[in-house]
Amino acid sequence: MTLDLVIQQLVNGLIVGSFYALIALGYSMVFGVIKLLNFAHGDIYMSGAFVGLIVFSFVGVWVGNGWLGVVCALLVSMLAVGLLGVVIERFAYRPMRNAPRLSILITALGASMVLNGSALALTGGRHFAFNTDLGFAGLDVSAVHITYTQIVLVAASILLMAGMQAFVSRTMYGKAMRAVSIDMGASRLMGIDVDRVIALTFFMGSALAAGGGVMAGAYYGSVHFFMGFIMGLKAFTAAVIGGIGSVPGAMLGGLLLGLLEAYGSSLPFVGSEWRDVFVFGALILFLVFKPTGLLGRSVVERV
Amino acid sequence: MSDGASTLSAAPQPPLVRRSFLLWALAALACALALPHFANAYVTEVATTALLYVVLCLGLNIVVGYAGLLDLGYAAFFAVGAYTTGILTSEFGFNFWLTIPVAMAAACLAGIIIGAPTLRLRSDYLAIVTLGFGEIVRIIARNLDITGGASGLVGIERPEILGFKLMQVQHFYYAFLALALLAVFVCLSVERSRMGRAWFYVRYDEDAAAGIGINRVSAKLQAYMMGAVIASVAGCLYAAKMTAISPESFTFNQSLLILLGVVLGGMGRIPGVVLGAILVALLPEVLRGAGTYRPLVTAVALLAIMLFRPNGLWPDKRG
Amino acid sequence: MALLEVRDLRLSFGGLKVLQDISFSVEKGAINSLIGPNGAGKTSLFNCLTGFYKPKGGSIRLGGRPITGLPPHRITALGLARTFQNIRLFKEMSVLENAMSGQHCRSRHGIVSAILHLPSQRREEDRIRAAGMRWLDFVGIAEHAHRLAGGLSYGDQRRLELARALASTPEIILLDEPAAGLNEREKLDLVHLIRRIRDETGVTVLLIEHDMGLVMQVSEKIVVFDYGQKIADGTPEAVRADPKVIEAYLGTED
Ligand SMILES: Nc1ncnc2c1ncn2[C@@H]1O[C@H](COP(=O)(O)OP(=O)(O)OP(=O)(O)O)[C@@H](O)[C@H]1O
Ligand SMILES: [Mg+2]
Numbered sequence: 001m002t003l004d005l006v007i008q009q010l011v012n013g014l015i016v017g018s019f020y021a022l023i024a025l026g027y028s029m030v031f032g033v034i035k036l037l038n039f040a041h042g043d044i045y046m047s048g049a050f051v052g053l054i055v056f057s058f059v060g061v062w063v064g065n066g067w068l069g070v071v072c073a074l075l076v077s078m079l080a081v082g083l084l085g086v087v088i089e090r091f092a093y094r095p096m097r098n099a100p101r102l103s104i105l106i107t108a109l110g111a112s113m114v115l116n117g118s119a120l121a122l123t124g125g126r127h128f129a130f131n132t133d134l135g136f137a138g139l140d141v142s143a144v145h146i147t148y149t150q151i152v153l154v155a156a157s158i159l160l161m162a163g164m165q166a167f168v169s170r171t172m173y174g175k176a177m178r179a180v181s182i183d184m185g186a187s188r189l190m191g192i193d194v195d196r197v198i199a200l201t202f203f204m205g206s207a208l209a210a211g212g213g214v215m216a217g218a219y220y221g222s223v224h225f226f227m228g229f230i231m232g233l234k235a236f237t238a239a240v241i242g243g244i245g246s247v248p249g250a251m252l253g254g255l256l257l258g259l260l261e262a263y264g265s266s267l268p269f270v271g272s273e274w275r276d277v278f279v280f281g282a283l284i285l286f287l288v289f290k291p292t293g294l295l296g297r298s299v300v301e302r303v
Numbered sequence: 304m305s306d307g308a309s310t311l312s313a314a315p316q317p318p319l320v321r322r323s324f325l326l327w328a329l330a331a332l333a334c335a336l337a338l339p340h341f342a343n344a345y346v347t348e349v350a351t352t353a354l355l356y357v358v359l360c361l362g363l364n365i366v367v368g369y370a371g372l373l374d375l376g377y378a379a380f381f382a383v384g385a386y387t388t389g390i391l392t393s394e395f396g397f398n399f400w401l402t403i404p405v406a407m408a409a410a411c412l413a414g415i416i417i418g419a420p421t422l423r424l425r426s427d428y429l430a431i432v433t434l435g436f437g438e439i440v441r442i443i444a445r446n447l448d449i450t451g452g453a454s455g456l457v458g459i460e461r462p463e464i465l466g467f468k469l470m471q472v473q474h475f476y477y478a479f480l481a482l483a484l485l486a487v488f489v490c491l492s493v494e495r496s497r498m499g500r501a502w503f504y505v506r507y508d509e510d511a512a513a514g515i516g517i518n519r520v521s522a523k524l525q526a527y528m529m530g531a532v533i534a535s536v537a538g539c540l541y542a543a544k545m546t547a548i549s550p551e552s553f554t555f556n557q558s559l560l561i562l563l564g565v566v567l568g569g570m571g572r573i574p575g576v577v578l579g580a581i582l583v584a585l586l587p588e589v590l591r592g593a594g595t596y597r598p599l600v601t602a603v604a605l606l607a608i609m610l611f612r613p614n615g616l617w618p619d620k621r622g
Numbered sequence: 623m624a625l626l627e628v629r630d631l632r633l634s635f636g637g638l639k640v641l642q643d644i645s646f647s648v649e650k651g652a653i654n655s656l657i658g659p660n661g662a663g664k665t666s667l668f669n670c671l672t673g674f675y676k677p678k679g680g681s682i683r684l685g686g687r688p689i690t691g692l693p694p695h696r697i698t699a700l701g702l703a704r705t706f707q708n709i710r711l712f713k714e715m716s717v718l719e720n721a722m723s724g725q726h727c728r729s730r731h732g733i734v735s736a737i738l739h740l741p742s743q744r745r746e747e748d749r750i751r752a753a754g755m756r757w758l759d760f761v762g763i764a765e766h767a768h769r770l771a772g773g774l775s776y777g778d779q780r781r782l783e784l785a786r787a788l789a790s791t792p793e794i795i796l797l798d799e800p801a802a803g804l805n806e807r808e809k810l811d812l813v814h815l816i817r818r819i820r821d822e823t824g825v826t827v828l829l830i831e832h833d834m835g836l837v838m839q840v841s842e843k844i845v846v847f848d849y850g851q852k853i854a855d856g857t858p859e860a861v862r863a864d865p866k867v868i869e870a871y872l873g874t875e876d
Pocket of ligand 2: 664665666707
């Protein structure tokens, strides 16, 4: 690999990685609080991208297709899809909270399929262009051109995640979230409104995924009903690598996975069609050798 | 206490099929046997698909319904069987019947590779890993030369029995009926055996099962592998029937349909699963005009069942 | 040689030292008890003995054989059975199927012989059923064999847990608060049953219990825990008179 390629893949890896990290963070937060893998998370990301695109096309009429439009799309989509997450929790997951694990998992799967199926039915399975004119101005490092857009995207994801970390570690609600994740029953006895904390967690996790969806849509310029499937799988991998349930772990896992994928698929003997196989191999290796991930702590289940 | 024991130990083993149910089962079998004589080719074709789903759903039911493991990549094992038959007959000139044991061995091996590392972890992890595995198998099938890439394999040899070549829809209908009956018999036998009970113990309370002396990882692995083997055999016969297979028959959606069949009728119960499988096979026929709405209907069905009838349409009277 | 020998057992969760250098032993054929205030670490000790928790240090021997760190199913197969503090039955299965589960580690036929309906497999099934029935009869709930376990009364569920553990033909059985939630009449029956377990089947019993009357009545030796430490170990009379025990239960004035 030449130095240029190394730098180029570093940039690519960081961008993809910050998307992964945003989605992984939501996975991890929801998992932390209700110990449920929210299968619908990838589809929430996809919904975020679509809502963002709709908003973008509307406001574009007034503010143009530049940064302002993207920011509007981002904020509205995060809010709307955050609420969607709350609705899903209320109607699909809450009734199942005391059901056997297997039933909860299948319900979560059902919720995911309903989102995905609705998107397919509404869009007819077409790709939609997300045409921005953010431009290609940027910096040149050696022979690699890094656009300002790329820098802003990575910075924005890091900002969102840092905000989330601050929220979880500094605020009262964050404290309640951590309490519920350690012991739901005891938290209820201590007067914490557990249902509200869970709803809030879904809101925030979904909003982050939606943010990731809008940014990814704007960056790649296209949105598709199936975009959440592989993303869900990869974000889960990122969350496992970082240590599921851990906020910094999700960020680290996302960035690492992005880099791994970027460098892995540029190796001469693995073409890009094998990229997903590569990621999946990493997942299995982690599950076998370090199931608690890099930053997760091991928990002994009470018997 | 030995006094009481001698009279009590006479408690007999229950029969494979309850007597009250036997009559219904025989009537259903008679209808199934007679069907091709009354039905046209289209109906026979749909019925054959239904029987294929009966086999697949019974196989997945061992994993999901008995052992309580969520497998989201079950179609991968179906693919392992279909591609084994496809490759061995068309590339290496194997006899169809010889490909079945090879496919079973391949499915076992794949089951161990995926199951051994993940079955000791939380059940949610298994769900995602199997989902990933399903995708990987499809990606591999799409990108290798020996599997024919995206267009798949064509010209797969049709099987012969005692000099009689299976050709027509009816022939395959009976072949699948035989396989489905075999699957029902196998499931009935295993369900009420030591290993079958162990799966239920693990499904209902893993810790209690371990505490009572059951090796939970081994029990789960055996369920997972047995499910894999059943799917692979179904795959072999499917390849022979279609004579052409492509990666698109083994997608995530296929896995979801099989899972829907298991959940719809009632997880863990053979009559429920058979009913669910038949419904799932009829679904595309009923929804012929629905086009892109089809996955949504499947999804809503799954979610509605879980929320409103978690024990399925035909639940166990006991439960 | 003692049947169960625990030496310097240590366990902690994060900074919390749940067990600190615990040593004691249980003689073959004894009925012993483990007592201590809530959170003293009694259940955690059982979980170490049965392989659910991995101790940080120390050793456990069963009949002279080290079992430290083995997985639960191996330990059960070696002859150590248990019940759970919060009843853990297979509620959706029949009472008989619950009792039969104990025989799993005493039988061997697998999937293939079940499919082939081998005669030896049929015989083994008969044996497993008979054993299940025998233990249901032993604890006195044989007439409920074909009901769902979840439908039994609370007291009968506790009995079924006992039957299930006994069906694994253990050398020693660990009972975690078997009298919790029972009324006085049922507690009397339980005392009787615990004695029958030892006298009629020769199984050694170690129980955790909060009901002092019951403990003093059945046990030959009592081990007392407080905050993860063993504070006393001896006959009921000796333990009752021990100032450290009185302090742990009643607290001190200052
Ligand atoms: N898996 C676990 N993870 C973290 N802490 C645990 C775990 N299991 C037990 N503990 C802690 O260990 C301590 C001892 O608990 P244990 O259940 O052994 O007490 P106990 O003596 O059985 O109490 P009780 O009489 O209330 O049943 C408690 O502080 C408990 O919170
Ligand atoms: Mg306890």
